[in-house]
Amino acid sequence: MARVIEYIYRDSIIHQLNPVSKLAWALGVMVLALTFNDPYYLLALLLSVGLVGLTGRVLKDLSGVMKGLSIFALILVLLQVIFYHGAYQEAIALGIAMGLRMMTVVLSFLVFLSTTQYKDIILVLTEKMKLPYDYVFMFMTSLRFVPTFLNEAIQVGYAQQVRGCPIDSGNPWRKMKAYIAVALPLVLISLKKAERLAIAMETRGYGSNNRTYYKEPVISTLDYFVIFLVVILIIGAIILRCKGLGVLH
Amino acid sequence: MNPVIKINGLSFGYEFGDSVLKDIYLEISPGEMVALVGQNGAGKTTLVKHLIGLLRPPAGKVSVADLDVANTRISKLSRQVGYVFQNPDHQIFHDTVQAEVAFGLNNLGLPREEVEPRVTAALSDVGLEHLAHENPQRLSRGQRQRVALASVLALRTPVIVLDEPTTGQDYQERKQIMALVEQLNKAGHTIVFITHDMSLVAHYASRVVVLCQGRIILDGDTREVFRQTDKLAESLLLPPQVTVLANQLNEPLNTSVSPVILSVDEMQDYLQRVREVKRNGTGD
Numbered sequence: 001m002a003r004v005i006e007y008i009y010r011d012s013i014i015h016q017l018n019p020v021s022k023l024a025w026a027l028g029v030m031v032l033a034l035t036f037n038d039p040y041y042l043l044a045l046l047l048s049v050g051l052v053g054l055t056g057r058v059l060k061d062l063s064g065v066m067k068g069l070s071i072f073a074l075i076l077v078l079l080q081v082i083f084y085h086g087a088y089q090e091a092i093a094l095g096i097a098m099g100l101r102m103m104t105v106v107l108s109f110l111v112f113l114s115t116t117q118y119k120d121i122i123l124v125l126t127e128k129m130k131l132p133y134d135y136v137f138m139f140m141t142s143l144r145f146v147p148t149f150l151n152e153a154i155q156v157g158y159a160q161q162v163r164g165c166p167i168d169s170g171n172p173w174r175k176m177k178a179y180i181a182v183a184l185p186l187v188l189i190s191l192k193k194a195e196r197l198a199i200a201m202e203t204r205g206y207g208s209n210n211r212t213y214y215k216e217p218v219i220s221t222l223d224y225f226v227i228f229l230v231v232i233l234i235i236g237a238i239i240l241r242c243k244g245l246g247v248l249h
Numbered sequence: 250m251n252p253v254i255k256i257n258g259l260s261f262g263y264e265f266g267d268s269v270l271k272d273i274y275l276e277i278s279p280g281e282m283v284a285l286v287g288q289n290g291a292g293k294t295t296l297v298k299h300l301i302g303l304l305r306p307p308a309g310k311v312s313v314a315d316l317d318v319a320n321t322r323i324s325k326l327s328r329q330v331g332y333v334f335q336n337p338d339h340q341i342f343h344d345t346v347q348a349e350v351a352f353g354l355n356n357l358g359l360p361r362e363e364v365e366p367r368v369t370a371a372l373s374d375v376g377l378e379h380l381a382h383e384n385p386q387r388l389s390r391g392q393r394q395r396v397a398l399a400s401v402l403a404l405r406t407p408v409i410v411l412d413e414p415t416t417g418q419d420y421q422e423r424k425q426i427m428a429l430v431e432q433l434n435k436a437g438h439t440i441v442f443i444t445h446d447m448s449l450v451a452h453y454a455s456r457v458v459v460l461c462q463g464r465i466i467l468d469g470d471t472r473e474v475f476r477q478t479d480k481l482a483e484s485l486l487l488p489p490q491v492t493v494l495a496n497q498l499n500e501p502l503n504t505s506v507s508p509v510i511l512s513v514d515e516m517q518d519y520l521q522r523v524r525e526v527k528r529n530g531t532g533d
Contacts, residue, residue, distance in 0.1 A: 161324065162326075162331070162332040163327060163352060164327045164356030165324070165352070168322050168323060169324070185340060
């Protein structure tokens with residue numbers, strides 16, 4: 001079973017935080033990651049995100065995905081080295097920065113999504129931030145379906161392999177062609193699923209009236225503190241950046 | 250005969266969870282028709298996935314046609330084992346039924362003059378020859394299921410595994426599919442099928458394997474297995490009603506001697522014989 005971007009129930013302080021503050025944190029991390037390109041700064045940022053994941057007791061569950069991502073990051077470094085016009089060391093530093101940046105942003109969102117129930121996110125975005133429910137629902141549902149989609153992908157891969165489809169071939173060209181046989185059924189299944197979901201929702205009265213919600217979103221003192229901290233960090237980062245710190249020359 | 254499927258001490262658990270299969274020993278000889286039954290979650294699908302390398306045994310050994318599943322490529326195993334999945338939509342992607350069925354054959358690298366007759370034969374076997382040029386997406390779920398079945402049958406593998414082949418089929422289609430499977434079995438194919446339909450088991454299987462919480466709790470001749478109602482009840486399985494009725498009628502007698510009835514016809518025969526014996530008895 002693929003288990004990515006899925007709410008993981010644990011008893012932790014991160015789980016109890018309001019989705020708004022966690023989302024603010026994830027977005028803040030993204031801003032910070034884009035502000036700097038010095039590998040040391042980015043490494044520190046990544047470690048801080050890892051620490052949050054550890055506090056939320058979900059880091060171990062995400063380690064598989066992060067392992068895959070680090071391979072991808074290595075490829076990024078390699079590409080930089082090959083294609084960068086300039087000094088060799090510079091290319092490596094930039095490549096590492098890009099890899100770290102990607103891992104940091106992805107990990108922060110994974111921590112956010114694995115510690116937050118998606119219905120709570122919808123609730124906050126619509127009730128507190130007054131975004132239209134339809135759009136919020138659409139966005140969150142597509143996220144929610146990612147793990148389902150990955151599982152389907154595995155099943156489809158199985159179904160084609162047993163018909164001799166050379167997904168396990170060593171030849172990259174044959175392998176690529178074989179993946180068409182996985183991609184197409186996946187698209188078809190997803191379309192069908194979307195249609196079924198729409199029907200299932202409408203038959204249960206979706207869009208018939210102003211909706212009410214099951215739970216009241218609570219914003220605690222800790223949440224205000226987290227949001228305050230994120231804002232301070234962003235301002236601090238911008239000041240550092242303006243002074244020329246954390247940026248490669 | 251040398252078994253075609255050998256499972257020796259197989260245990261398996263998914264990454265996030267308890268063990269699903271516990272110490273499975275199973276040997277299936279060529280030409281057998283085996284029904285694999287048990288509650289949902291008993292491990293049936295997990296077990297058969299090991300027959301074609303979709304899952305690799307972490308403990309124990311699984312071999313099919315003398316190939317060790319642990320280190321044989323699926324594309325190689327697929328020449329020995331055909332596998333029909335529960336959900337046909339996991340495999341259908343071509344825009345004609347014909348091309349869909351030909352897909353596996355092309356993967357095996359068969360020449361065109363061999364692919365065509367095989368596709369035609371497989372489609373007529375499942376009763377879809379008139380839809381050969383139709384887009385599978387426009388067919389009903391039951392028909393798509395049969396497209397998937399045809400695409401595996403066309404491979405003509407010695408072993409065929411069917412995971413709930415009759416789901417979503419009406420009575421007529423179900424009978425048609427199982428008659429076809431029976432015919433393949435008579436032609437020498439080894440069949441393993443998963444089902445929840447005990448009347449199908451009674452009618453078609455020569456051997457029944459009952460899985461309960463990852464263990465084989467019963468394995469034997471269909472009649473022998475259906476005699477053991479208590480053991481079956483453990484995994485909430487009930488033999489066909491006619492079998493239950495016959496077992497209950499037999500209860501006052503010595504059940505180990507009286508026959509296990511698998512079909513209405515057998516019941517009728519049996520009752521007739523009982524009546525004759527009785528008539529002769531009173532005649533004396």
